Amino acid sequence: xxxxKTMELDIGVIYAFAGDLLKEDMGRGDITxxxxxxxxxxxxxxxxAKQDFILCGLEIAEAVFSSLDSQIQIESRAFDGDAVxxxxxxxxxxxxxxxxxxxxxxALNLLxxxxxxxxxxxxxxxxxxxxxxxIVDTRKTTPGLRVLxxxxxxxxxxxxxxxxxxxxxxxxxxxxxxxxxxxxxIEMARRDVPHLMRIEVEVANESQxxxxxxxxxxxxxxxxxxxxxMRAAVQLIREQAAGVLIEASGGVNLETVRGIAxxxxxxxxxxxxxxxxxxxxxxxxxxxx
Numbered sequence: 073x074x075x076x077k078t079m080e081l082d083i084g085v086i087y088a089f090a091g092d093l094l095k096e097d098m099g100r101g102d103i104t105x106x107x108x109x110x111x112x113x114x115x116x117x118x119x120x121a122k123q124d125f126i127l128c129g130l131e132i133a134e135a136v137f138s139s140l141d142s143q144i145q146i147e148s149r150a151f152d153g154d155a156v157x158x159x160x161x162x163x164x165x166x167x168x169x170x171x172x173x174x175x176x177x178x179a180l181n182l183l184x185x186x187x188x189x190x191x192x193x194x195x196x197x198x199x200x201x202x203x204x205x206x207i208v209d210t211r212k213t214t215p216g217l218r219v220l221x222x223x224x225x226x227x228x229x230x231x232x233x234x235x236x237x238x239x240x241x242x243x244x245x246x247x248x249x250x251x252x253x254x255x256x257x258i259e260m261a262r263r264d265v266p267h268l269m270r271i272e273v274e275v276a277n278e279s280q281x282x283x284x285x286x287x288x289x290x291x292x293x294x295x296x297x298x299x300x301x302m303r304a305a306v307q308l309i310r311e312q313a314a315g316v317l318i319e320a321s322g323g324v325n326l327e328t329v330r331g332i333a334x335x336x337x338x339x340x341x342x343x344x345x346x347x348x349x350x351x352x353x354x355x356x357x358x359x360x361x
Contacts, residue, residue: 073182073356075167075207077225079222079232080209080244081126081131081221081332082237083131084088084221085129086132086133086135086182087138087139087335088356089132089135089217089219090116090132090135090136090139090178090218091157092184093136093178093181093284094136094139094174094178095112095179097177097178098174102170102173102174105173105174106170107171109173109302111167111170111287112168113170113360113361114166114167114168114169114360114361115166115167115168115169115358115359115361116164116165116166116245116358116359117164117172117176117356117357117358118161118162118164118184118356118357118358118359119161119162119163119164119165119306119354119355119356120160120162120354120355120356120357121156121157121158121159121161121352121353121354122158122159122353122354122355123158123160123198123352123353124155124156124157124158125155125156125187125188125190125191125192125352126154126155126156126188126191126193126194126227126228127150127151127152127154127155127156127162127186127187127190127224128152128153128183128185128186128187128190128224128228129182129183129185129186129220129224129228130146130148130150130151130152130163130183131185131234132138132182132220133179133182133183134146134165134185135186136179136182137165137167137171137172137175137179139175140171140174140175141167141168141171141346142163143167144167145165145166145167146163146166147163147164147165147166148162148163149162149163150162150163151293152161152169152190152227153190153227153228156187158165164170165294166361167179168281168334169358169360172356172358173358174352175360176356179356180354180355180356181326181351181355182220184283184351185214185217185221185349185351186220186221186223186227187224187265187351187352187354188268188335188349188350188351188352189221189224189228189345189346189349190224190225190227190228190308191218191228191349191352192228192284192344192345192346192348192349192350193207193209193224193227193228193229193274193349194227194228194229194324195308196230196259196324196329196340196342196345197228197229197230198331199309199326199329199330200330200333202241203330203333203334203340205258205333205338205340205341206338206340206341207229207230207231207318207329207340207342207345208221208230208231208232208233208319208339208340208341208342209221209230209232209326209341209342209343209346210233210237210341210342210346211233211234211348212343212346212347213299213346213347214346214347218235218236220237221296221346222346225345225346226290228247228345229262230342230345231242231339232342236314238321240269240270240272241261241265241269241270241271241272242272242273242274243257243261243271243273243274243360244257244274244351245273245274245276245295248274248280250274253283254273254275254280254283254284254287255284255286256290257273258273258286258287259285259287262287262288262289265351268296270290270291271288271289271290272289272290272291272292272293272317273289273291273292273293274293274295275293275294275295275305276295276296276297277291277297277301278301278304278305278308279341280311281294281305281308282308284349285308285312285313285316289316290304290316290317291316291317291319292309292317292318292319293319293320293321293325293341294306294318294319294321295321296321296322296323296324297320297321299331299332299335300360301316301322301340302320302332302335304339305318305339307336310336317338317339318337318338318339319337319338319339319340319341320332320335320337320339320340321341322342324340324341324342324344325344329342
């Protein structure tokens with residue numbers, strides 16, 4: 073069920089985000105820069121890493137400055153997905169000084185946030201290295217930034233789960249409670265959704281696993297199970313329906329993810345890679361030219 077790993081951002085989407093976020097920060101204009109920086113003054117901004125991280129969002133940061141002045145020039149020594157070392161200068165931006173100052177915070181906010189998501193995702197991906205499991209994201213994203221954060225997940229080596237409610241069938245505990253059981257919920261979904269769409273259901277115990285199998289679920293999510301319960305569920309599913317994808321969810325952190333992967337699941341969904349990723353520390357030093 074995960075989307076293609078190599079997610080591409082549409083240039084129109086990039087510039088739309090850049091424009092909206094600039095408006096949020098600029099308001100009626102940068103009164104400090106207007107008072108201090110003379111018109112036509114040229115400058116160079118040096119982007120500096122203050123910690124080790126996986127770079128993500130450089131093209132979006134460039135769009136922030138280009139939205140203010142199309143003649144802005146950027147020289148990059150690293151690209152999205154590259155590991156950047158603390159203390160290194162990974163990019164330079166040249167152009168009008170006022171443009172660099174106006175766009176600085178918006179560009180840094182995006183770079184720091186997206187690089188944080190990519191960096192945390194990479195840690196989870198590395199933690200399960202050598203197993204067949206894939207790390208996938210969730211819908212636990214920052215409102216308004218879902219496309220960018222899901223892009224950052226792929227930059228960090230993870231995969232995308234569904235983008236929104238219209239992107240796939242995922243029957244969760246509340247759906248099951250309202251439908252009157254796992255089997256009934258799956259049957260209702262099977263009757264109404266397009267025939268090409270797979271149906272995933274969340275289960276919490278062996279009884280629900282058996283219901284899901286009898287109802288013909290395409291993907292079974294093992295939610296908040298212990299590793300012993302998960303191993304037993306994986307064995308049961310493999311014996312009865314080898315083609316069913318198995319996803320693990322709940323209680324996933326960097327300490328537990330390896331053990332979960334070794335249970336034999338196909339996918340491990342991790343809300344933390346977007347909702348709890350810490351922004352990395354990046355600074356921009358501007359000097360006149």
